[in-house]
Amino acid sequence: MAVSQVNLRYAMGVNMDQQDIILSAKDIEVKFDLRGQILTAIRGVSLDIYRGETLAIVGESGSGKSVFTKTFNGLLDANGRISEGELLYHGENLAQYKKEKQWLKIRGHEIAMIMQEPMTSLNPLKTIGEQIVEAIRIRDKKLSLQEAKKEALGYLKEVGIKDPERRYGQYPHEFSGGMRQRVVIAIAVACKPKILICDEPTTALDVTIQAQILKVLKEMKEKHSLTIIFITHDLGVVASVADRIAVMYAGDIIEIGMTEEIFFDPRHPYTWALLSSMPQLGIKGEDLFSIQGNPPNLFTEIKGDAFAPRNPHALKIDYQKRPPYFEVSATHKAKTWLLDPRAPKVEKPAGIARLRELKAN
Amino acid sequence: MSQKEILIDVKNIEVAFGTGKNKFVAVNDVSFQIYKGETFGVVGESGSGKTTIGRAIMRIHPTSKGEIIYKNEKINGKISKHLDKKVTKEIQMIFQDPMASLNERAKVSYIVSEGLMNQQKLSEEEKEQKVQTALREVGLLPEFANRFPHEFSGGQRQRIGIARSLIMEPEFIIADEPISALDVSIRAQVLNLLDRLQKEKGITYLFIAHDLSVMRFITDRIAVIHEGIIVELAETEELFLHPLHPYTKALLSAIPLPNPEEEKKKVLLVYDKEMHQYETDKPRWCQIRDNHFVRANESERKKYEEEYERNCK
Numbered sequence: 001m002a003v004s005q006v007n008l009r010y011a012m013g014v015n016m017d018q019q020d021i022i023l024s025a026k027d028i029e030v031k032f033d034l035r036g037q038i039l040t041a042i043r044g045v046s047l048d049i050y051r052g053e054t055l056a057i058v059g060e061s062g063s064g065k066s067v068f069t070k071t072f073n074g075l076l077d078a079n080g081r082i083s084e085g086e087l088l089y090h091g092e093n094l095a096q097y098k099k100e101k102q103w104l105k106i107r108g109h110e111i112a113m114i115m116q117e118p119m120t121s122l123n124p125l126k127t128i129g130e131q132i133v134e135a136i137r138i139r140d141k142k143l144s145l146q147e148a149k150k151e152a153l154g155y156l157k158e159v160g161i162k163d164p165e166r167r168y169g170q171y172p173h174e175f176s177g178g179m180r181q182r183v184v185i186a187i188a189v190a191c192k193p194k195i196l197i198c199d200e201p202t203t204a205l206d207v208t209i210q211a212q213i214l215k216v217l218k219e220m221k222e223k224h225s226l227t228i229i230f231i232t233h234d235l236g237v238v239a240s241v242a243d244r245i246a247v248m249y250a251g252d253i254i255e256i257g258m259t260e261e262i263f264f265d266p267r268h269p270y271t272w273a274l275l276s277s278m279p280q281l282g283i284k285g286e287d288l289f290s291i292q293g294n295p296p297n298l299f300t301e302i303k304g305d306a307f308a309p310r311n312p313h314a315l316k317i318d319y320q321k322r323p324p325y326f327e328v329s330a331t332h333k334a335k336t337w338l339l340d341p342r343a344p345k346v347e348k349p350a351g352i353a354r355l356r357e358l359k360a361n
Numbered sequence: 362m363s364q365k366e367i368l369i370d371v372k373n374i375e376v377a378f379g380t381g382k383n384k385f386v387a388v389n390d391v392s393f394q395i396y397k398g399e400t401f402g403v404v405g406e407s408g409s410g411k412t413t414i415g416r417a418i419m420r421i422h423p424t425s426k427g428e429i430i431y432k433n434e435k436i437n438g439k440i441s442k443h444l445d446k447k448v449t450k451e452i453q454m455i456f457q458d459p460m461a462s463l464n465e466r467a468k469v470s471y472i473v474s475e476g477l478m479n480q481q482k483l484s485e486e487e488k489e490q491k492v493q494t495a496l497r498e499v500g501l502l503p504e505f506a507n508r509f510p511h512e513f514s515g516g517q518r519q520r521i522g523i524a525r526s527l528i529m530e531p532e533f534i535i536a537d538e539p540i541s542a543l544d545v546s547i548r549a550q551v552l553n554l555l556d557r558l559q560k561e562k563g564i565t566y567l568f569i570a571h572d573l574s575v576m577r578f579i580t581d582r583i584a585v586i587h588e589g590i591i592v593e594l595a596e597t598e599e600l601f602l603h604p605l606h607p608y609t610k611a612l613l614s615a616i617p618l619p620n621p622e623e624e625k626k627k628v629l630l631v632y633d634k635e636m637h638q639y640e641t642d643k644p645r646w647c648q649i650r651d652n653h654f655v656r657a658n659e660s661e662r663k664k665y666e667e668e669y670e671r672n673c674k
C-alpha cells in the first residue's frame with residue numbers, strides 16, 4: 001500500500017509538466033530604497049506554481065522568501081517595488097499593478113495569506129464570528145447575515161474548532177495560539193481563494209499544535225482544492241506537507257525539486273547545510289553541523305554564487321560567475337557549478353548520508 | 362549511578378498563583394534531582410508549567426509547598442543574605458526571546474557586566490577584562506562591547522544573553538527555550554556553544570523546551586510535564602526508545618521527521634487526559650525500569666510493564 005502511494009506520487013511528479021500553471025513568476029527582481037541606498041532583495045527569480053500542488057519555500061531569515069511571496073498580492077512595503085520581471089496569473093501581469101483597487105480583486109479573493117503570528121493578525125475588538133462573516137460578505141455581497149453566519153459556523157467546524165456555536169461569539173483573547181491560527185485559516189478559506197500563502201504558520205506554536213495545524217491545512221487543501229505556498233525556515237516541517245520544495249538563498253531560488261528529491265538527493269551545498277543542521281540528524285556528543293559566516297550583504301551586487309564565501313566546497317568559478325540552473329531530473333534543478341560536468345567530485349556532508357540511511361530503513 | 366553528586370534536589374514543590382477561589386496550581390507536587398554536570402530536560406506544551414519550574418528554582422516565583430535543595434542547602438522560602446548572594450551568582454538563566462530579554466538602551470558591556478555589580482567590588486579595568494573574556498567565550502568579538510543590542514542578529518543576541526550568564530561563573534544554568542526563537546541554522550550554532558561550554562566548564566543545565574527533537578540531541582535525562590504534573594522521567598535515549606505514557610507518545614509523534622516518505626505515513630497521536638480512569642485507582646509515581654519512572658495507577662503500571670517487555674523482544 002505504502003509503496004504504491006509513493007509510486008503514485010512520483011508519477012504525479014512526472015505529470016506535473018503537463019499540469020496547468022496557476023501562477024508564473026518570470027525573472028522577478030525586487031528592490032527596496034533604504035536611506036538612499038538600494039537593496040536588491042530578490043535577484044531574478046523564475047518560478048512556476050502548478051494548480052493543486054503544495055510548494056514549500058525554505059530559507060534562512062533574510063533570504064527573501066517572504067518578500068518574494070508578498071509580491072503575489074501586492075503587499076510590499078511602500079519603499080519596495082518590482083523593478084523587473086513578470087508575474088502571470090490568469091493572463092494578467094500582476095507586476096504591472098499600480099493601484100490598490102486592482103489588488104483588491106486579487107488579494108483574498110484569488111490569493112490569500114496566513115501570517116506567522118495569529119495573535120497579531122486577528123482584530124482583538126471583534127468576535128471571531130464577526131471576522132469570518134466579514135470575509136464572507138466581502139466575497140459575496142448578496143448574502144444575508146443569517147446565511148453568512150451559517151457558512152461561518154461551517155468553516156469553524158471544518159478547521160476543527162469544537163462547539164462552534166459558542167466559540168462564534170468569543171473574542172481572540174479567549175483562544176489559545178493554535179486555536180487562533182485555526183480561526184485565521186478559516187478566515188482565509190472563507191474568501192474562497194485559489195492560492196493560499198502560508199508564511200511560517202506554525203513557527204510561533206508548540207510542536208504538538210504545529211502537527212495539528214499542518215493536518216488542518218492538508219484537509220482544507222483537499223476540500224477546497226487550494227494551491228498552497230508554504231514558507232518556512234524549518235525543513236523538518238515541510239516533509240509532511242510539501243509536494244515540491246524551493247530552497248531560497250540571498251534572494252534567489254538555488255535549488256528546486258520534488259520533496260523526495262530535495263531530501264534524498266540534494267545537490268546544492270546550501271541545501272546540504274540546511275538539511276544537516278536539523279537537530280534530528282545530530283549525533284549526541286558530536287557537534288551539530290552549522291553554517292559558518294553570515295548571509296551576504298544585498299546592498300552590493302553579488303558576484304558569482306552567493307553562497308560561495310560560506311561554502312567549504314566552493315570552486316574558483318563560484319566567485320566569478322553566477323551558476324545557471326543545471327537539470328538533475330525533469331522536476332529537479334539546482335544552481336551550482338558542482339553539477340557542471342567539468343566540476344570535481346565533492347563529498348556530501350555526513351548528515352546527508354544519514355538521511356539516505358533513514359530512507360533505506 | 363548512585364555515586365553521582367546531586368546538585369539540585371527538587372522535592373514535592375507546588376507553585377500556585379492567586380489565592381482562595383482564584384487559586385491556580387501551575388506546578389503540582391513536582392520532584393526531580395539534577396546531577397552535577399548533566400543536562401536535564403523538561404519538556405511540555407505551553408501552559409504545562411515548565412517555565413514556572415525554572416523560575417521557581419531561580420526564586421522568581423515563590424513556592425507554596427515543598428523544598429528546593431541546592432548543594433545541600435534549602436534555597437526556597439526565606440534564606441540568609443549570604444546564601445542569597447551565593448545562589449544569585451551560581452544559578453543563572455538564559456531566556457527564550459533574545460529580542461525581548463536585552464535592554465535596548467544599554468550597551469552590551471553594561472548588559473553583560475550588570476550582574477557583577479552586586480557581587481564584588483571591581484575596578485573598571487577588571488570589569489572590562491571580564492566582559493571581553495565572556496564575549497570571546499561565546500564567539501563574539503570584544504569590540505562588540507560598545508554596541509547596542511539592535512545592531513545584532515538573533516543568534517548574536519542570544520550569545521550576548523549567554524555571555525551575561527557566563528560572566529557570573531555559574532555552576533547551574535536554566536535555559537528556558539533558548540533556541541525556539543532562532544532560525545534552524547543559528548539553532549545549531551547556539552546548541553554547539555552550550556555543549557562546548559558544558560564540556561569546558563562543567564556547567565549543569567536545566568534545559569526547558571517544547572521540541573523533543575532538540576532534546577534528544579542535548580539532554581541526558583528528560584522529564585515530561587503535563588499541566589503541572591511530571592508524567593514520565595527517563596534517560597533520553599530510553600525515553601525515545603521506550604516511551605510509556607500516552608502524553609510522551611503524543612509529543613514524540615509530533616516531531617517532524619526529516620523523511621518525507623515516513624512523515625506522510627505517520628499517525629499523529631493526540632493525548633486526552635480523560636483517557637485515564639483515576640477515580641478509584643489513584644495514580645502514583647512508578648518505577649518501571651532503572652531510572653525510568655512514569656505516573657500511573659496500578660492497572661496502567663501492569664499495562665506499561667507488559668508493553669515494555671513486548672517492546673524489548
